[in-house]
Amino acid sequence: MKKISIQGIKGSFHEDAARKYFGEDVEIVECRTFRKVCELLDRDEVDGAVMAIENSIAGSLLANYALLQDFHLHVVGEIYLHIQMNLMVYPGVKFEDIQEIHSHPIALRQCSEYIDQHFGEIELQEKSDTAGAAQELAREKYKDVAAIGNQRSAEIYGLEVLERGVETNKKNYTRFFVLSKHNNPIAGTNKASISFQCGHYYGALAKVLTIFGDNKINLTKIQSIPIVGKPNEYSFHVDLEYDTEDNYERAIHLVLKNVSSLAIMGEYKKGDIELNKP
Structure with missing residues (x-):
């Protein structure tokens, strides 16, 4: 296992x-x-x-x-x-009893519109995990606290769901x-995650990105990451989708000639986005 x-x-x-x-x-x-x-x-x-x-x-x-x-x-x-968020309480707690809401900080951000609309300036407590907030709520039997998390957390820890789908964006x-840890080759890959650094001069990044376009590589994400100890310098994390491995390999070969460093973090099969029905 x-x-x-x-x-x-x-x-x-x-x-x-x-x-x-x-x-x-x-x-x-x-x-x-x-x-x-x-x-x-x-x-x-x-x-x-x-x-x-x-x-x-x-x-x-x-x-x-x-x-x-x-x-x-x-x-x-x-x-x-x-991600579908739910407002959960200890069994018997009513909506009007809630004085605090606990959850992971990102989950709280995802539900900020609902919280502002229904609770205003209520106290928010950030927890390390949505399930951890649910577990603590059940363990301590809080009568004035709600947690935000998924349906499974409510079922596992015996909580009551007061309202479902409280996330701001339903998609x-x-x-x-x-x-x-190990880089075991995967057959039939169509996506890669790479990280590179390029020269600090006019057009350096644009030149690299043009190479991908010329080789029919779709860039689905570009994320700049500050380089520790080097002010105003960044590494770029890029996610690439490709139809053929030949196009991808040719693009990588050309990019290597135009960057100061390049790391291939992974080559894999892209995942599907499946949104649950409300």
């Missing part, structure tokens, strides 16, 4: 993503932080990891890009998870990277 590390606990969106990608026959290893997720993988204590990298509302998780570079991990897959999704 494969061991997969995730940030969070049972009932978290990370666990949902891991089981959606690998199936139910896996052992989930819970980690308090994303760094711990990477450390376990780096020490070969787990077979793989699943880590959130961006959300369609909250944006990119820049710290996680840095972790990928620090630990030299390989992206071997991706999965998109439709809200989170993209997760599937990570491995």
Whole structure:
């Protein structure tokens, strides 16, 4: 049975993503932080990891890009998870009893319009994980606190859902990277994640991007990451989609001649975005 590390606990969106990608026959290893997720993988204590990298509302998780570079991990897959948030309370608690809302900071941002509309200046407490907020709520039997998280958390920890679908954007999704310590070739790839640095002069980045366009490579994401210790210098994380591996390999060969450094973080099969019906 494969061991997969995730940030969070049972009932978290990370666990949902891991089981959606690998199936139910896996052992989930819970980690308090994303760094711990990477450390376990780096020490070969787990077979793989699943880590959130961006959300369609909250944006990119820049710290996680840095972790990928620090630990030299390989992206071997991706999965998109439709994020549906629910307002959960300890059984018997009424809407008017709620004085605080607990959840992960990104989850709170994803539901900011609902919170402002229904609660105004209510106190928000940021937790390390949505499922952790639900677990604490159930354990402490809070009578004036609500948690925001997924349906599975409510079922696992015996909470009552007061309102479903409280996320601002109903087409809200989170993209997760599937990570491995080892770079095992995958057949039939059509997507890659690379990181490069180019010269600090006029047109340097544009020249690299033109190479991809000329070779029919679709750039689905460009993310600049500050280089520690080098003010005003950046590395660029780029996600590429390609129809043929020949086009991709030719583009990479040309890019290598026009950058100061390049790392291929992973070549894999692109994931599908499937939005659940309301």
